Amino acid sequence: MAEPSPKRLKSGLPLCAIHRHGRALGKLVKQNFPAVVEEGLCGVTGALLEVAYVLQMLGEIFDHSDMALPNVSKFFLDRAKEEREAAEALIQYQHDRGGLYCTRVIQKPPSVLISGVAAALEVALVQWKMMAGHFEELYALSIKNSDPHTASTIKKQFLAPKIQKIKLMGDLITNARRLRNAQDSRGDLENYLIDRLQKELKIGTDSEAHYSLHAPFQKCTRAANELQLLREEYLQPKNGIRPKYQGQCCSLSQPRWKGLRERDQRQEHKWH
DSSP states (O other): OOOOOOOOOOSSOOOOHHHHTTOOOOOTTOOSOOHHHHHHHHHHHHHHHHHHHHHHHHHHHTTSTTTOOHHHHHHHHHHHHHHHHHHHHHHHHHHHTTOOOOOOOOOOOOOOOOOSHHHHHHHHHHHHHHHHHHHHHHHHHHHHTTOHHHHHHIIIIIIHHHHHHHHHHHHHHHHHHHHHHHTTTOHHHHHHHHHHHOHHHHHOOOOTTTSOTTHHHHHHHHHHHHHHHHHHHHHSOBTTBOOTTIIIIIOSSSOHHHHHHHHHHHHHHHHO
């Protein structure tokens, strides 16, 4: 009798042919890692790489000489880098859980006519909404198959940043449409003003803690370094004048009461 075919996913997650036909080998460290969750992670990783390819295409379009919008180009290129880092973090997570990532052909972006910043922002918004939907389905699938570790990781490290990016895209699209309506639907000045006036295009979202498991330690280390720089700047002589009580209050290597004891000893010696 032939073996029963593996159970298919009843969701809209991207499919993985190797996991679907049961050719993925098990690892020694695999524990409570359902096959359907592993297949979903593998498919979502490939979808993330495709989204990064689309964002890179948008960044290169605005870097052309006929566009010449450097802030917009840098914004999309930075977001493409974030998506690649997210895909690498998912691959590393699968390796840590004993899973297998199956490489696949990354499809090229569709031929879309990008005539301005607003159109590019709408394309990025569609991509991030699609990925947020994939992560929500993957989260529900992990809960259904009793995999709380994957569910917690997806919710904190991957789904929450996508929600913030969707909100950012909505704000930028609203401002672009407002500028278009104020200029009688002429897009040239709209693109220029979006490139120059939008602070989010220059700064972007804070992606340092999104896909890093050591973000709290990095923040503590950065705070300690900043405190050390402030201490060195305070102790540095200004115009040749050092702090008056540098030895007592400004130095952490010498206790404060040491200078007071030496002063009391000098007073006693003076009276004797």
